[in-house]
Amino acid sequence: VPGPSIGDPDRRIKGLRCPPAVRDDRALADRVNERLVDWAENEIDLYTGEMRKDLLAFDPGRSVMLCHPDAVTFEHLVAAGMLLVGENAVDDYFCEEDYGGSPEGLGARLAVAQAAIDPAHMPPRYAEQYEQALGDHPALRAMRSAMDHFERIATPAQAQRYRHDVANLYLGYNAEGACVQTGRVPSVWEYLVQRQFNNFRPCLTITDAVGGYELPAQIYALPEVQKATALAGNASTILNDLYSLRKEMATQRLHYNLPIVIADEEGYDIHTAFQKAIDIHNELVDSFEAVAAPLAATDPVLARYLAGLSNWLGGNHEWHSGLVGTRYAVEP
Amino acid sequence: VPGPSIGDPDRRIKGLRCPPAVRDDRALADRVNERLVDWAENEIDLYTGEMRKDLLAFDPGRSVMLCHPDAVTFEHLVAAGMLLVGENAVDDYFCEEDYGGSPEGLGARLAVAQAAIDPAHMPPRYAEQYEQALGDHPALRAMRSAMDHFERIATPAQAQRYRHDVANLYLGYNAEGACVQTGRVPSVWEYLVQRQFNNFRPCLTITDAVGGYELPAQIYALPEVQKATALAGNASTILNDLYSLRKEMATQRLHYNLPIVIADEEGYDIHTAFQKAIDIHNELVDSFEAVAAPLAATDPVLARYLAGLSNWLGGNHEWHSGLVGTRYAVEP
Numbered sequence: 001v002p003g004p005s006i007g008d009p010d011r012r013i014k015g016l017r018c019p020p021a022v023r024d025d026r027a028l029a030d031r032v033n034e035r036l037v038d039w040a041e042n043e044i045d046l047y048t049g050e051m052r053k054d055l056l057a058f059d060p061g062r063s064v065m066l067c068h069p070d071a072v073t074f075e076h077l078v079a080a081g082m083l084l085v086g087e088n089a090v091d092d093y094f095c096e097e098d099y100g101g102s103p104e105g106l107g108a109r110l111a112v113a114q115a116a117i118d119p120a121h122m123p124p125r126y127a128e129q130y131e132q133a134l135g136d137h138p139a140l141r142a143m144r145s146a147m148d149h150f151e152r153i154a155t156p157a158q159a160q161r162y163r164h165d166v167a168n169l170y171l172g173y174n175a176e177g178a179c180v181q182t183g184r185v186p187s188v189w190e191y192l193v194q195r196q197f198n199n200f201r202p203c204l205t206i207t208d209a210v211g212g213y214e215l216p217a218q219i220y221a222l223p224e225v226q227k228a229t230a231l232a233g234n235a236s237t238i239l240n241d242l243y244s245l246r247k248e249m250a251t252q253r254l255h256y257n258l259p260i261v262i263a264d265e266e267g268y269d270i271h272t273a274f275q276k277a278i279d280i281h282n283e284l285v286d287s288f289e290a291v292a293a294p295l296a297a298t299d300p301v302l303a304r305y306l307a308g309l310s311n312w313l314g315g316n317h318e319w320h321s322g323l324v325g326t327r328y329a330v331e332p
Numbered sequence: 333v334p335g336p337s338i339g340d341p342d343r344r345i346k347g348l349r350c351p352p353a354v355r356d357d358r359a360l361a362d363r364v365n366e367r368l369v370d371w372a373e374n375e376i377d378l379y380t381g382e383m384r385k386d387l388l389a390f391d392p393g394r395s396v397m398l399c400h401p402d403a404v405t406f407e408h409l410v411a412a413g414m415l416l417v418g419e420n421a422v423d424d425y426f427c428e429e430d431y432g433g434s435p436e437g438l439g440a441r442l443a444v445a446q447a448a449i450d451p452a453h454m455p456p457r458y459a460e461q462y463e464q465a466l467g468d469h470p471a472l473r474a475m476r477s478a479m480d481h482f483e484r485i486a487t488p489a490q491a492q493r494y495r496h497d498v499a500n501l502y503l504g505y506n507a508e509g510a511c512v513q514t515g516r517v518p519s520v521w522e523y524l525v526q527r528q529f530n531n532f533r534p535c536l537t538i539t540d541a542v543g544g545y546e547l548p549a550q551i552y553a554l555p556e557v558q559k560a561t562a563l564a565g566n567a568s569t570i571l572n573d574l575y576s577l578r579k580e581m582a583t584q585r586l587h588y589n590l591p592i593v594i595a596d597e598e599g600y601d602i603h604t605a606f607q608k609a610i611d612i613h614n615e616l617v618d619s620f621e622a623v624a625a626p627l628a629a630t631d632p633v634l635a636r637y638l639a640g641l642s643n644w645l646g647g648n649h650e651w652h653s654g655l656v657g658t659r660y661a662v663e664p
Contacts, residue, residue: 105514107439107506108526114503115525121562122524123615129521156553164496167503171446174439174506182437189461192454193447194440217549221488230453283455 012321013242015275017282018235019310021318023069028077032061035078036085044141046089051099059323060084064210066315067203070308072212079153080210082146083162084203087169089139095173103177110170116140117147118163154209157217165202172198179256191261192234192280200240200316201233207308208301215305224295225302231288232309236316238281243320245274285313344653345574347607349614350567351642353650355401360409364393367410368417376473378421383431391655392416396542398647399535402640404544411485412542414478415494416535419501421471427505435509442502448472449479450495486541489549497534504530511588523593524566524612532572532648533565539640540633547637556627557634563620564641568648570613575652577606617645 033056040046040055047055064071064080071077092099094109116134121127134140151159175194179186186194208215219225241257248255249270258280263273292310296303365388372378372387379387396403396412403409424431426441448466453459466472483491507526511518518526540547551557573589580587581602590612595605624642628635 105510105516107503107508107510108514108516108518108522109510111503111507111526111529112522114500114529118500119559119562120525120528121559121566121616121619122521122528123612126521126524129519130525133521155550156555157550160496160549160553160558164492164499167496167499168446168450170503171439171443171499171506174503175443176439178437178439178441182440184437184440186440187461189454189458189465190440190444192458193452193462194443196452196454197443197446217492217553218487218489221492221549223488226492227451227453230451234453280455284453287453 012317013246013278015278015282016239016242016317017285018239018317019285019314021066021069021314022311023066024318025065026062028074029059029062029065031074032064032077032081033059034061036060036081039082039145040085040142044138044145046085046138046142051092055085058088059319060088062322063203063316063319066318067312068207068210068308069311069315070207070211070304072210076153076210076212079146079149080203080206082142082149083206086139086142086146087166087202089142090170091173093137093139095177103181106177107174110173113140113143114163114167114170116143117166150206150209153212154206155214158206158209158214161205161217161220162202165205168197169199169202172196176256185256185261185264187265188258188261191256191258195237195241195258196230196234199233199237200312201229201237204233204236204309204312205229207312208305211304211308213301213304215301219299219302220305224291225305228288228291228295228306229309231284231291232313235281235284235288236313238277238284239313239317239320242274242277242281243323245270288313344649345578345610347610347614348571348574348649349617350571350649351617351646353398353401353646354643355398356650357397358394360406361391361394361397363406364396364409364413365391366393368392368413371414371477372417372474376470376477378417378470378474383424387417390420391651392420394654395535395648395651398650399644400539400542400640401643401647402539402543402636404542408485408542408544411478411481412535412538414474414481415538418471418474418478419498419534421474422502423505425469425471427509435513438509439506442505445472445475446495446499446502448475449498482538482541485544486538487546490538490541490546493537493549493552494534497537500529501531501534504528508588517588517593517596519597520590520593523588523590527569527573527590528562528566531565531569532644533561533569536565536568536641536644537561539644540637543636543640545633545636547633551631551634552637556623557637560620560623560627560638561641563616563623564645567613567616567620568645570609570616571645571649571652574606574609574613575655577602620645 060081064077068077068080090113093101095101120130134144172194176198238258245257245259258277259270259273262276263270292306296306392413395416396409400412422445425433427433452462466476504526508530570590577589577591590609591602591605594608595602624638628638
């Protein structure tokens with residue numbers, strides 16, 4: 001039985017349970033995109049030619065506009081957009097074969113990428129060369145400049161939280177790279193472990209900084225808050241797998257993702273596996289909501305943070321389903 | 333000119349500037365070792381045969397006894413020892429060729445290792461398999477059990493700090509694995525970047541938890557506190573490079589380490605490069621002390637934390653130089 005949505009690029013994937021987006025403001029998204037393009041062209045010299053066109057097609061302004069409806073100022077949205085562009089630049093240049101990335105030697109490149117947002121301390125004669133190296137690579141310039149902007153709107157503890165989430169992201173990139181390099185399709189549980197690291201989480205957990213408030217570090221660290229955060233990140237990331245698979249099936253370029261590992265392990269055809277992955281997405285959303293509801297009742301700042309995660313889920317769904325049909329559409 | 337210390341296993345490396353150890357209590361170290369061996373044998377079934385003997389030769393009890401002179405109870409020292417053993421088990425089983433580790437597929441194994449201390453959240457039918465996998469591997473059992481013990485003495489924010497430091501540690505392992513796999517010796521600045529991740533830091537930053545107090549997360553995150561922490565971790569890690577090189581030269585098994593990358597990049601013989609690495613160690617210690625002194629004056633809890641880092645440096649030096657000559661000596 002074919003799934004109702006794969007290969008049907010004009011509509012949302014049916015059957016996804018997800019909160020609705022709470023705003024949609026194309027003009028605001030365009031203003032953010034303009035700032036990001038200006039930054040890419042004039043401040044950090046990121047991408048050239050086709051790759052710069054892809055930056056607009058990716059529509060980062062719309063992502064942050066939708067995902068951070070409570071952004072306290074335009075500059076806060078721009079900071080979120082810069083981080084998103086920077087994260088994608090690292091993925092493009094260091095991981096993705098289309099842009100010259102590769103699993104070969106990846107771990108060494110990602111350590112330097114982390115040192116673009118988490119300063120290394122060494123004697124001055126070597127520090128100079130390290131500074132030079134950060135300035136010489138577009139993805140490193142992007143992450144470093146984005147982090148500078150973020151630190152203007154975030155407390156040190158929020159910046160540290162972001163560094164942790166990106167360290168985890170790179171652990172996930174290394175895990176995926178290792179599987180690609182060894183030609184091994186992970187089992188479903190292992191894929192879900194990897195995907196909790198290789199995850200939108202760094203985008204979600206800036207919700208308070210972008211909203212102009214702070215969830216205190218000691219609350220953020222509570223196991224139940226960590227669980228809610230992980231579940232929201234996992235749901236939004238599996239949603240990305242579903243939309244990506246649909247696009248990739250249209251273009252015949254397959255990355256491994258949840259439906260593919262399910263099909264591989266459980267012997268389903270890809271359409272059935274796609275439905276199973278939708279079920280997993282929905283279970284993650286339900287679990288997030290079940291964990292978040294009692295937590296939200298305990299503290300108003302925590303309630304706002306959890307609402308921010310929920311807003312992010314809704315905005316992210318809208319962004320993914322809307323990448324087709326906007327003026328920045330990836331596909332015709 | 334031969335360095336005064338390489339190949340001279342009976343003495344401390346000369347010319348290292350390092351704070352002195354503030355206590356040395358062999359009986360206490362032995363008690364901790366006894367607990368760790370009991371744990372390895374009866375709780376987590378870690379190592380067999382020669383590898384279990386190596387656990388005692390490594391003398392983790394002496395490390396934590398020396399490095400945490402202000403441990404508030406015996407159980408706090410044991411928790412620190414378990415983490416140290418767990419970290420080494422991951423390195424042994426997943427990275428080190430002698431124990432069956434390899435750079436091949438390393439990134440995937442390290443993602444699962446991180447999920448032993450940072451729980452993955454997934455639907456129950458997969459969670460069961462994930463639990464099973466954590467129980468099936470000795471290194472994963474070790475890290476998970478050590479983390480359980482640590483969470484009894486640490487606040488959630490301290491546990492989160494530890495997870496962040498271990499994520500960075502694994503980024504460093506991946507970086508080293510990538511260089512080994514591609515046969516590339518990194519330049520000195522890049523090595524120092526990698527080594528700030530592949531670092532003793534997770535052992536140092538538990539100093540407050542082991543001491544029975546908490547450096548608040550918002551203080552810990554301050555850039556100058558991060559800098560002091562990184563410098564202390566880097567100094568102690570380079571010290572390890574120096575002692576390891578001496579041992580490895582005696583056994584003809586060379587890992588790449590700071591003197592080797594200096595010799596490779598700067599064209600010195602290994603003895604001169606060893607001296608240059610001693611200079612770098614000393615510069616890192618001096619920088620740590622220069623950053624720490626004014627910080628300590630600002631807050632008594634921060635002062636205690638910084639003193640804890642300094643104690644760790646001194647204890648670590650004593651431990652490294654004392655591994656020869658104790659009853660757990662690695663070498664005769």
